[in-house]
């Protein structure tokens with residue numbers, strides 16, 4: 001099988017490429033990534049010379065290049081490529097629409113033109129909006145995105161749905177909760193807090209810190225996508241989550257405790273505009289219909305993840321310069 005994986009130098013995409021090459025050593029992966037600030041070829045060092053991994057630096061909005069790549073006998077497209085950070089989408093929404101909506105459409109056109117066997121759109125629970133104190137997102141929950149990021153992902157998802165309904169394109173959409181694990185860019189909650197705590201810097205927590213996210217270890221997300229590629233019913237949406245709802249401040253306190261740092265590093269900052277209060281995934285469909293099961297327990301997974309960032313400080317210190325520092329100062333001020 002030949003897979004075209006987009007965004008395969010980012011956090012989840014690179015974990016997915018490594019996972020698939022291990023699970024299916026005979027599959028060929030063409031990994032397309034524009035290497036934006038979030039893409040990092042260091043994540044893929046261990047498969048640099050793998051005979052079944054080909055990296056191509058390209059932008060998914062580049063129609064001619066996507067056509068050329070898909071024409072080379074691709075069976076399945078897995079679309080991870082995206083602008084993925086909510087805070088950046090508030091600062092600069094346009095690039096989110098370009099990549100997450102127009103880029104998806106370019107890939108769908110190529111998929112259609114060359115009759116691929118499946119298009120998997122990797123999406124997020126954030127397209128469903130925010131939950132109150134009770135209830136969970138199911139695949140039937142109406143889309144109600146609140147940030148430019150989630151709105152652009154919802155736009156991409158709706159195009160995927162429309163290409164299935166209108167043109168009969170064989171598609172699946174997956175909507176996963178928050179991921180954690182190795183190679184996550186240090187602007188996201190867990191690696192941001194670990195890296196700042198290690199440097200005894202204040203940890204900026206939005207609002208009252210009681211916003212709830214549902215966490216899943218990245219490898220469990222990868223195994224779910226692997227199953228959807230092989231067993232997902234054409235045209236269906238699958239929610240992915242491991243029933244691990246935690247408040248943001250619980251995550252930060254866990255990190256501080258694990259690193260032996262004081263809670264006094266926590267600094268509450270003005271809440272993010274449009275900040276969703278709670279996400280929670282009902283994973284019943286993928287567990288019962290496809291037999292998916294997460295393998296990682298949150299309390300041990302988070303500790304392993306903290307250890308990974310401790311042991312790979314070179315990886316994130318190299319990233320935290322230049323553009324990153326500039327972004328951080330715009331977002332939180334130069335604390």
Ligand code: NAD
Pocket residue numbers: 006007008009010011012013032033034035036037038039040058059060061079080081082083084085099103122123124125153175176177178179180185
């Ligand atoms: P990431 O920001 O770490 O990686 C995104 C990758 O896409 C980067 O390597 C970047 O260089 C690449 N990219 C960006 N624009 C591109 C373009 N125009 N053309 C080609 N490549 C481009 O993001 P992530 O956290 O790994 O998320 C991957 C996907 O999973 C996204 O679609 C995101 O919406 C979805 N998702 C993420 C989470 C999460 O918790 N991180 C949860 C659910 C779904």
